Amino acid sequence: DAGVIQSPRHEVTEMGQEVTLRCKPISGHDYLFWYRQTMMRGLELLIYFNNNVPIDDSGMPEDRFSAKMPNASFSTLKIQPSEPRDSAVYFCASSLGQSEYEQYFGPGTRLTVT
């Protein structure tokens, strides 16, 4: 298995633009997690899905952020409109369970909003 795949690896955009980050989880994993990592706030859980259904989105910072999982092999995290404070590394992870199994992380997308 290729592991968790994220695209793009790097994204540079201007403030106000829409940004879409993509994730392909490991086949057979029922849970998918989106995280944001910054120096100031560390690793923050934004949202996670179980069987394509959002379970907890309380970590999504504001309405500008949205996430979808239309099927078991694909998820997106969208920021619209983007702001400079959204600059961070965004990780996607997948797992067989909520906490009783390890999470497998993708390589991350480094987002820079100017």
Added chain:
Amino acid sequence: LAKTTQPISMDSYEGQEVNITCSHNNIATNDYITWYQQFPSQGPRFIIQGYKTKVTNEVASLFIPADRKSSTLSLPRVSLSDTAVYYCLVGTEGDSSYKLIFGSGTRLLVRP
């Protein structure tokens, strides 16, 4: 407020044993404690997981006291390649609902 606390940094020398403790006062009753390692420009990578007492695998041991309000990751005989940031991850039950929370991370520097 549910919180997961770790030391910010630790220094060690090659060949020594390193113990990193994470405090998680509000750990959820049925939740596991998981530790991850992260190198620069990479995603976190699983090290070890446990529910109670002691767990050991080929790279680390995890010690969990009976009250489960903390856990200690033990790395035996560290090498230079163990220089990384180490995170604990637990599910917590606070004022609101269940939350999965990463600790703030412990930056381990292994010196020759």
